Amino acid sequence: xxxxxxxxxxxxxxxxxxxxxxxxxxxxxxxxxxxxxxxxxxxxxxxxxxxxxxxxxxxxxxxxxxxxxxxxxxxxxxxxxxxxxxxxxxxxxxxxxxxxxxxxxxxxxxxxxxxxxxxxxxxxxxxxxxxxxxxxxxxxxxxxxxxxxxxxxxxxxxxxxxxxxxxxxxxxxxxxxxxxxxxxxxxxxxxxxxxxxxxxxxxxxxxxxxxxxxxxxxxxxxxxxxxxxxxxxxxxxxxxxxxxxxxxxxxxxxxxxxxxxxxxxxxxxxxxxxxxxxxxxxxxxxxxxxxxxxxxxxxxxxxxxxxxxxxxxxxxxxxxxxxxxxxxxxxxxxxxxxxxxxxxxxxxxxxxxxxxxxxxxxxxxxxxxxxxxxxxxxxxxxxxxxxxxxxx
Amino acid sequence: xxxxxxxxxxxxxxxxxxxxxxxxxxxxxxxxxxxxxxxxxxxxxxxxxxxxxxxxxxxxxxxxxxxxxxxxxxxxxxxxxxxxxxxxxxxxxxxxxxxxxxxxxxxxxxxxxxxxxxxxxxxxxxxxxxxxxxxxxxxxxxxxxxxxxxxxxxxxxxxxxxxxxxxxxxxxxxxxxxxxxxxxxxxxxxxxxxxxxxxxxxxxxxxxxxxxxxxxxxxxxxxxxxxxxxxxxxxxxxxxxxxxxxxxxxxxxxxxxxxxxxxxxxxxxxxxxxxxxxxxxxxxxxxxxxxxxxxxxxxxxxxxxxxxxxxxxxxxxxxxxxxxxxxxxxxxxxxxxxxxxxxxxxxxxxxxxxxxxxxxxxxxxxxxxxxxxxxxxxxxxxxxxxxxxxxx
Numbered sequence: 001x002x003x004x005x006x007x008x009x010x011x012x013x014x015x016x017x018x019x020x021x022x023x024x025x026x027x028x029x030x031x032x033x034x035x036x037x038x039x040x041x042x043x044x045x046x047x048x049x050x051x052x053x054x055x056x057x058x059x060x061x062x063x064x065x066x067x068x069x070x071x072x073x074x075x076x077x078x079x080x081x082x083x084x085x086x087x088x089x090x091x092x093x094x095x096x097x098x099x100x101x102x103x104x105x106x107x108x109x110x111x112x113x114x115x116x117x118x119x120x121x122x123x124x125x126x127x128x129x130x131x132x133x134x135x136x137x138x139x140x141x142x143x144x145x146x147x148x149x150x151x152x153x154x155x156x157x158x159x160x161x162x163x164x165x166x167x168x169x170x171x172x173x174x175x176x177x178x179x180x181x182x183x184x185x186x187x188x189x190x191x192x193x194x195x196x197x198x199x200x201x202x203x204x205x206x207x208x209x210x211x212x213x214x215x216x217x218x219x220x221x222x223x224x225x226x227x228x229x230x231x232x233x234x235x236x237x238x239x240x241x242x243x244x245x246x247x248x249x250x251x252x253x254x255x256x257x258x259x260x261x262x263x264x265x266x267x268x269x270x271x272x273x274x275x276x277x278x279x280x281x282x283x284x285x286x287x288x289x290x291x292x293x294x295x296x297x298x299x300x301x302x303x304x305x306x307x308x309x310x311x312x313x314x315x316x317x318x319x320x321x322x323x324x325x326x327x328x329x330x331x332x333x334x335x336x337x338x339x340x341x342x343x344x345x346x347x348x349x350x351x352x353x354x355x356x357x358x359x360x361x362x363x364x365x366x367x368x369x370x371x372x373x374x375x376x377x378x379x380x381x382x383x384x385x386x387x388x389x390x391x392x
Numbered sequence: 393x394x395x396x397x398x399x400x401x402x403x404x405x406x407x408x409x410x411x412x413x414x415x416x417x418x419x420x421x422x423x424x425x426x427x428x429x430x431x432x433x434x435x436x437x438x439x440x441x442x443x444x445x446x447x448x449x450x451x452x453x454x455x456x457x458x459x460x461x462x463x464x465x466x467x468x469x470x471x472x473x474x475x476x477x478x479x480x481x482x483x484x485x486x487x488x489x490x491x492x493x494x495x496x497x498x499x500x501x502x503x504x505x506x507x508x509x510x511x512x513x514x515x516x517x518x519x520x521x522x523x524x525x526x527x528x529x530x531x532x533x534x535x536x537x538x539x540x541x542x543x544x545x546x547x548x549x550x551x552x553x554x555x556x557x558x559x560x561x562x563x564x565x566x567x568x569x570x571x572x573x574x575x576x577x578x579x580x581x582x583x584x585x586x587x588x589x590x591x592x593x594x595x596x597x598x599x600x601x602x603x604x605x606x607x608x609x610x611x612x613x614x615x616x617x618x619x620x621x622x623x624x625x626x627x628x629x630x631x632x633x634x635x636x637x638x639x640x641x642x643x644x645x646x647x648x649x650x651x652x653x654x655x656x657x658x659x660x661x662x663x664x665x666x667x668x669x670x671x672x673x674x675x676x677x678x679x680x681x682x683x684x685x686x687x688x689x690x691x692x693x694x695x696x697x698x699x700x701x702x703x704x705x706x707x708x709x710x711x712x713x714x715x716x717x718x719x720x721x722x723x724x725x726x727x728x729x730x731x732x733x734x735x736x737x738x739x740x741x742x743x744x745x746x747x748x749x750x751x752x753x754x755x756x757x758x759x760x761x762x763x764x765x766x767x768x769x770x771x772x773x774x775x776x777x778x779x780x781x782x783x784x
Contacts, residue, residue: 001634003407008400014651015395209631211618212639215611223604239601242393246604246651255647259406259638 001209001259008253010146010170014246016238018176019136022051022093023058025172026134030091032061033134034084036104038068038096042138045182051095051136063087068096071153071160071274071281072103074118080107081117084131091171094135098142098194101135105150105168108133121152121161128167135173140180140245141191141282143198143252145173153275159361160275162267175249177241185232189339190282192228195248196221197285201264202257203307204376206300216256218310223247225311225335232339265374266292269384272358279348286341287348291390293329296377301325303376345391352392359384393601393651400645402538402562406638408630410568411528414443414485415450417564418526422483424453425526426476428496430460430488434530437574443487443528455479460488463545463552463666463673464495466510472499473509476523483563486527490534490586493527497542497560500525513544513553520559527565532572532637533583533674535590535644537565545667551753552667554659567641569633577624581731582674584620587640588613589677593656594649595699596768598692608648610702615639617703617727624731657766658684661776664750671740678733679740683782685721688769693717695768737783744784751776 013021026033035051042048055062065080084092084107094104109130110117119125135145144150148168153160183191203217224247230240250256269292270284297304301321308314308328317324333343342348360366363373363381372378379387405413418425427443434440447454457472476484476499486496501522502509511517527537536542540560545552575583595609616639622632642648661684662676689696693713700706700720709716725735734740752758755765755773764770771779 001407001631001638003410004404006404006406009403011401012396012398014398015393018395209634211635212611212615212642215615216608216642219604219607219611223607226603239393242601242651243603246393250604250608250647255642259634 002207002261004258006254006258007166008146008169008255010253011172012146012249013172013174014176016176016178018174019047019050019179020054022134022136022174023054023056023060025174026055026060026091026093027058029132029134029171030060032063032087032089033091033093034080034087034089034107035062035064036068036080036092036094036096036100036107037064037066038100040066041182042095047095047136047138047179051093062093063089068100068103070099071278072099072106074152074154074156077103077106077110077117077152081110084111089131091132091134094133095138097137097139098144101133101142101144101170102150102152104133105130105144106152107131109165109168118152118154121163122159124163127165130165130167132171133168134171136179137173137175137245138179139183139187139191140175140241140248141194143195143248145170145175146249146253149252151271158275160271162271173249175245177238177245180231180241180245181236183235185235185340186280186283188228188232188235189341190280191248192224192244192339193282193286193336193341195244195251196224197266197282197289198251199256200289201267202260202262204263204300204303205260206303206376207260210260213256213258213260214306220247220251220256221311224251228339261375263374263376265379268362268373269387272362273348273350276354276358277348277350279350283342283348286336287343287345287391288387290329290333290336291387293332294326295383295387295390296374297325299377304328345388352389355385355388359388394599394653396650398646398650399558400538400561400647402645403564404538404641405564405566408568408570410566411439411442411571412446414526414528414566415446415448415452417566418447418452418483418485419450421524421526421563422452424455424479424481425483425485426472426479426481426499427454427456428460428472428484428486428488428492428499429456429458430492432458433574434487439487439528439530439571443485454485455481460492460495462491463670464491464498466544466546466548469495469498469502469509469544473502476503482523484523484525486525487530489529489531490536493525493534493536493562494542494544496525497522497536498544501557501560510544510546513555514551516555519557522557522559524563525560526563528571529565529567529637530571531575531579531583532567532633532640533586535587535640537562537567538641538645541644543663550667552663554663565641567637569630569637572623572633572637573628575627577627577732578672578675580620580624580627581733582672583640584616584636584731585674585678585728585733587636587643588616589658589674589681590643591648592681593659594652594654596655596692596695597652598695598768599652602652605648605650605652606698612639612643612648613703616643620731653767655766655768657771660754660765661779664754665740665742668746668750669740669742671742675734675740678728679735679737679783680779682721682725682728683779685724686718687775687779687782688766689717691769696720737780744781747777747780751780
């Protein structure tokens, strides 16, 4: 186990009707909030009105900024920063999924900067402070409701960069699984793939003496794989959604990766797909992850044996480790297929014309020095091309 | 799954040499601290000098108060409150195990009260605020390094009461497994039994749809049972201690019990043993827990089948659930025996003269109205006597 520093201060208020508490729980923290949201489905569903009623009841003023798109855009972040400064809000309230939350975090730090917030993403600059962020979650997937992470797309440069800081950890996140009942099936599936990837990125490691976090990762993954098909079959299944929602938070609040060298190659490879082709993040991950596994597993076959046995339920045997691992990966693919997720780049609408360009961006060699991806196996840009090719 | 409110803000700084960071991490939070500790072993080991050197280096003043005993006493808490007020400290720094931390929390809330802090324990009064508490942990067991809980013994009244509040959640806890190397074997075993009980109290429930937290509980318990014998055999085994230490925190920071009705009958029954006979908390739990299991399991046999299979490794079969459960309990007893823990009240030096008195105190009927213990099965005072009798 490696030394670690664990900090996940977000208060998670979970369960039925909890969105009606938003005004009450924000009262000690905010006089005026920027109410940030996406395409307006929260207005149709009545959630917007519930949130506003609760804010009004507790004397909290708000100014609204909707329009966050999947793969949230820098231009709207700029607008949010301008609005938050002008209106002197003291908290950003994100009502939405990961994209809205990531955009809210960008605004929260941007109001305190005297330079473009994009510099923070591009140059990975440390930040001193940020406005507090609170959340009413409508899509469980990104784990952004407890993490200090944010991913923003610079649409002018076709770049999608992530950034993380403990200063961006949300203050309070409200999660009512009933709010997930209206999600379309493809968003359900994408969310499941995304939260599974958050665990995989932490699970696959060369670090040893990781009994506790191995088990925590495996439990979260088994729970997601048990309940994902249930919510896909019946999006009104509260109990299954409760498991998925809670799992999505635990998958990405940091705990299950503590003391482990983490990987994150798949996420970095996927960001290139999303930046250029605007594909759904989870769908991209579902395509890339099994290919990545086949490409790297021989570098730490015992880690993948454990994956196959403890997560995918393959009967343990040390007679033919390769076959055992490949069976585990095949079962993962079958699970993704059962969830209706794509299996190939072609299904994502991506041909092979820009694979090298994406691989060079992913490894930064396009901008100068090469930074190989991942840790279980270090991937140079040619490796990334190979993995993309395996997904055609 | 039940609605829940999860809040575990303590920053956990974990690993080798981390105690040397104490001054650096406290710098933004404190000018003068009350340095609270136990019997003085931290002075012999050199830890006291390391902590003081780090405080000095970062310009943090301190006043010291040692002498915390196991089952920490109200009288020393009173002295700490007086000292903290007089010296105008703005943080309590506990260097020790659960007893020192619990005492520190009592002092931290006591300085803001205009009445006796014991009233808070006895009448379960809400508190408005408390001084921040930071910790350098020397004994992993109580989980007090991340919880908002404290247990204090009123030695005049022979009462041991617990209290919990999010206001008492520690600010920062430093955990270096190397500091555990010098623990005597009985303290190791008691700590293991205590942290296992923290999970059992949350695990055994009648709540359904708890896939994620079932699995989290089972993982923590399996990790403790895998690594407990390792540290007992070799108290210098850093990697095994890292698993035990981290597990002790996860066992009691609240996460594994979220959304579940919890039990806590064993803890409440044990507190009576400790209050009168001053036995080690973990040792008392090791005696009571298997008896409690045998007494209550028929009320939710499937929960205990899952325990036997997923935690104790009994092969699943639905042919004879009683036999399967009893085998699981027998394996738990064998594990406690392997750890050198007592099996009977006699081994704890407790005869049967005061069993009824303890049972009546545990269920509060001694003070008026009866409050049955536990939730999986509600235990009246006669039930508690029966369980004590099973442990003779």
